[in-house]
Structure formats: C-alpha cells, structure tokens
Amino acid sequence: MPDSLEQETVSAQEAPEFAAAQFVRWFREVAPYVHAFRGKTFVVAFGGELVQANVLNTLVQDLSLLSALGIKLVLVHGSRPQVNEQLRLKGFSQQFDRGRSPMDADALECAKEAAGEIRLDIEAAFSQGLPNTPMSHAQIRVISGNFVTARPTGIIDGVDYKHTGQVRKIDVEALRSSIDRGSIVLLSPLGFSPTGEAFNLAMEELATSVATALRAEKLIFLTESPGVISEDGSVDTELARLDADALLASGSVDSDTAFYLQFASRAVKRGVTRAHLIPFSMDGVVLLEIFTHDGVGTMVVEDTLDDLRPATIDDVGAILQLIEPLEQDGTLVPRGRAVIERDVENFTVLEHDGVIYGCATLHDFPKDQMAEMGCLIVHPEWQGTGEGEILLRHMESRARGHGAKRLFVLTTRTSHWFIKRGFVQGGVADLPKEKQAHYNRSRNSLIFIKRL
Incomplete structure (x- = not known):
C-alpha cells in the first residue's frame, strides 16, 4: 500500500482517538480568530432567497455561536421574493428584480407585510432553546427599530420612484448602544422619513451603509452565488478592491456575483475592513469563511491580507x-x-x-x-x-x-x-x-x- 494511503487509513479502534485529536487540533487552530474578532462588529446581510431555501435556522445557530464568542452582530435581511409572492397573491402584475424600481402604495404594503413576516421568523429562530441543539442555553436579545432614516429616490429620467427610497442617515449611536449591550440588531429593508413616510430600501445598499457607518470589521453577504470564479474554475478567495473593480469593469463576472461585488467593493472603499460574498447553500458557510485560513467564498479587502x-x-x-x-x-x-x-x-x-x-x-x-x-x-x-x-x-x-x-x-x-x-x-x-x-x-x- 502506498505511504500516502497508509497514512490516511484509520482503523475502527483508532477512530475515536483520531476524531478527538482532530477536534482538539481544530479548536486550537481557531483560537487566534476568536481572539482577533472578539468585540468586533460584523454586518451580515441576506436576501429573502435564503429564507425561501429553508436555511434560516442553521444560519441563526451559527450566528448565535458568533454572538457567544463576543462578536457584535447587525443583521440586514431582504424580502424581494416574498414581496413578489404577496403581489402575485393579491393579483398585481408588478414583480421586482435586483436594482432600483418604482414602488407604488400597493407594492409598499406588500413590502411591509413581507418584511414583518421575515422579521418574526428570524426573531423566533433566535428564541429557540431546545436541548441538544446549538441553541441550547442561548439567551439572545434581538432588537429591531427605526435606526434608519430614509429619503425618497425621487424622479430620475422622468420616472417617479414613489415609495422606493435611499438611506439618508443611520442612527449609529443607537446601534452601537444596542450591540454593545450584547443584543443582535435586526434591520428590515425599510426606512422612514422625518415626516413619517415609509420607503422600501435595497437590502444591499442598506447593509453597505450600516457597515460603513459602524466601521464594521466585516460585511458578509450570503448569496446564491459561490463567489468570484477564477479562470481555473476555483473560487477566488481573496481580492484586492482595485482588482475587484477591474473585474467589474471588464464585465467578466456573472451578473449575480457582480451585483454583490459592487457593494462589497464600495464598503471596503468606505472603510469596512473586509467584505465577503459566500454561498448560503453551503452548510456552516459563515463559520467556514471566518474560522478557516482561506475561507470558502470571496473576500474583498483594500489590499491583500497575506x-x-x-x-x-x-x-x-x-x-x-x-x-x-x-x-x-x-x-x-x-x-x-x-x-x-x-x-x-x-x-x-x-x-x-x-x-x-x-x-x-x-x-x-x-x-x-x-x-x-x-x-x-x-x-x-x-x-x-x-x-x-x-x-x-x-x-x-x-x-x-x-x-x-x-x-x-x-x-x-x-x-x-x-x-x-x-x-x-x-x-x-x-x-x-x-x-x-x-x-x-x-x-x-x-x-x-x-x-x-
């Protein structure tokens, strides 16, 4: 038998000892990351597609672990597919895709309903405490509120965007006060003007604005895309921002990845230390991205970290x-x-x-x-x-x-x-x-x- 195969073979009698050694080795190797990120702020953003795919509970379990390790979390969720489903059920023909689109009063009501439903699902997931699960003994407070002031997009090229808005201001002091007390802040893609009007916001823009305002250590987008794919077919695990911008300019990145990559680059340019694109379809993807050397998705930095x-x-x-x-x-x-x-x-x-x-x-x-x-x-x-x-x-x-x-x-x-x-x-x-x-x-x- 070749030496390489012989070294990888583990007998049934050795298996428990081997597994224990592997666990101890892994636990020691993640310690530097735990020390490095304790007390740091992560903004984690995901669209309604993640909720549709029924992976919310596993994500929440992993986020609870991050919180237990002393990482401060702000979550930003989207609701695009849920809004479209509400519109379809109510007989409206309008459907929303990525990017900015006009939103009338009827569509805004659908957006409110969808956001409220997802917010409740997320809060319920964080309230779990079943024995023998990762949520056992977890006591996590999730706080939502009017942390975001919005303004109307207005009229662009003759098109009135109505209830589609943009971020005007983030209440940084209130956000920091909440996460410093150990709470997880949950933000829906809605903002409110000083006159009390509600506006629909793009999840990606909101997450980028929040991460920038908080000078977050990480902005993490959980996407349907695996990340930026290199010429050899592997995931490009690290990109300097200027290289990311060059890829976007070349048009060589698929549209789904490019959509998130532009926000990742923007966040890093504005002071966020690292921005990540990771696939929500991979089990434990947040933990793998944060606690392994190369990660599993694409990380954008101002300059390469090596x-x-x-x-x-x-x-x-x-x-x-x-x-x-x-x-x-x-x-x-x-x-x-x-x-x-x-x-x-x-x-x-x-x-x-x-x-x-x-x-x-x-x-x-x-x-x-x-x-x-x-x-x-x-x-x-x-x-x-x-x-x-x-x-x-x-x-x-x-x-x-x-x-x-x-x-x-x-x-x-x-x-x-x-x-x-x-x-x-x-x-x-x-x-x-x-x-x-x-x-x-x-x-x-x-x-x-x-x-x-």
Whole structure:
C-alpha cells in the first residue's frame, strides 16, 4: 500500500482517538480568530432567497455561536421574493428584480407585510432553546427599530420612484448602544422619513451603509452565488478592491456575483475592513469563511491580507509554535526562546488576517558575499499553495539587497524541494569560513547553494 494511503487509513479502534485529536487540533487552530474578532462588529446581510431555501435556522445557530464568542452582530435581511409572492397573491402584475424600481402604495404594503413576516421568523429562530441543539442555553436579545432614516429616490429620467427610497442617515449611536449591550440588531429593508413616510430600501445598499457607518470589521453577504470564479474554475478567495473593480469593469463576472461585488467593493472603499460574498447553500458557510485560513467564498479587502513583514519581539511566541514540532522530530536544531528573541530581527514572518503561519530567517556573511536562509517553515495546514516559494523569493530578494551573491541552506530532509528551486549541492568547504567553524558534523546536514 502506498505511504500516502497508509497514512490516511484509520482503523475502527483508532477512530475515536483520531476524531478527538482532530477536534482538539481544530479548536486550537481557531483560537487566534476568536481572539482577533472578539468585540468586533460584523454586518451580515441576506436576501429573502435564503429564507425561501429553508436555511434560516442553521444560519441563526451559527450566528448565535458568533454572538457567544463576543462578536457584535447587525443583521440586514431582504424580502424581494416574498414581496413578489404577496403581489402575485393579491393579483398585481408588478414583480421586482435586483436594482432600483418604482414602488407604488400597493407594492409598499406588500413590502411591509413581507418584511414583518421575515422579521418574526428570524426573531423566533433566535428564541429557540431546545436541548441538544446549538441553541441550547442561548439567551439572545434581538432588537429591531427605526435606526434608519430614509429619503425618497425621487424622479430620475422622468420616472417617479414613489415609495422606493435611499438611506439618508443611520442612527449609529443607537446601534452601537444596542450591540454593545450584547443584543443582535435586526434591520428590515425599510426606512422612514422625518415626516413619517415609509420607503422600501435595497437590502444591499442598506447593509453597505450600516457597515460603513459602524466601521464594521466585516460585511458578509450570503448569496446564491459561490463567489468570484477564477479562470481555473476555483473560487477566488481573496481580492484586492482595485482588482475587484477591474473585474467589474471588464464585465467578466456573472451578473449575480457582480451585483454583490459592487457593494462589497464600495464598503471596503468606505472603510469596512473586509467584505465577503459566500454561498448560503453551503452548510456552516459563515463559520467556514471566518474560522478557516482561506475561507470558502470571496473576500474583498483594500489590499491583500497575506503579508510578508519583518518579525518583532511580539512574534516570538508564534515563531516558536511553528519551529517546535520540527525541533522535536529532529528536522531543526533546537534553538529555544532566548535564541529566537536574540535573532528575531533576522526573521521574516508570513501573516494572514493577523495569524502568523510561516517564517524564515536570514543571516548575512558579508565578507564572503553569502547569506544563509534558515527556519523556512509553513504551517502544515497551509502548505501546498505556494507560500514556501513566496518566502523563498522574498529571502532571495533580501539577500541580494544585502549584497549577497549566493544563498545557502543546510537541510537534512528537504533536499529535493531546494533542488527543484535552483539550489545545487555543495560541501562544507563552500561555506563561509565563519560558518565552517560552527558546522555541526554530527547532524551531517546537506548543503545547498543558489547563485543570486
């Protein structure tokens, strides 16, 4: 049996222990995200299509978990299909699609009914507390109210939009007061003018306005679309805002995705840290997007989150976590915290969304115009997608910037990886004199050198 299959085979006797280890490992890995997002504000927006698809209860369970973890939540729901159904039942021919359309008084009444029905369904879902369910012991207050002041869209190109409105003002102080007390705020796609008139609002515009006003950490759109699809058919999990705008301008994105992508880009441009498009058809999609490294949908940021940067003293603990497993299995020479702290300025770390998952160190030998790269590590969960090569290219660039003509590494187990990337095997005599004096012959490390 091939080694790769043998490693993945788990006997019936080992299964409980394997499952327990997997659970412990997962729980530890999500801890950095829990720390990073506690106390932050998320605006979660979804259309009436999600309610139609009967996934509201599972979404509410996952949102309750986020609330229990200290994340502040504002929910914005849509009701377009429900409004259309109300219009059909009452014999009206008008139907609404995405985008802004005129709404007369009859359609507004249908919008009120639909919004009220969905709001009650959401409040009922959050009130569940059945034993042996994710809602057990959950005591969540859901608050709705007149947090949104609206204005009429008015007449555009000769068309009177009547009761279709736009956001004029968000009562930020009242919203913050509610979510700071631990309540979840629920907003329907309706706003009210100072004269007491009601106006129908686009859910997407309302969610974007609220996230912007609150300077939210995340704006999350749950959509029917899987996200932005790359040329190879996979989901593009991260887009810089300028790249998102370029895609929209090119017209290469399908209309459903493009509709939400424009609001995601707008929110990020106005100060929201991250905006996400995720498919509501995937079970647990909110948790997967927030608590896994790459997520499952498309995230728009002002700039990409993967960040190579010099390490600081605050990174020592994270670097040790990366290094210690390799020290224990003999891949790396044990260093200890004191050595890492002393040499921390030589380290570069690879960070994503506040989580350090890769590192490498560079030591210069200027007299010999050489540099040594060491501790090139990428966390196992994130290997295989090019992060190691990103670190290597960066360290090569650093070495060249320091005047080095050659870069060398010492390794006992990863020789093929370096050979594939242009390194050639050398000997102890090829090392700088200073390094030769400290070469550990008992480890018998292989020496690989690359011309820069």
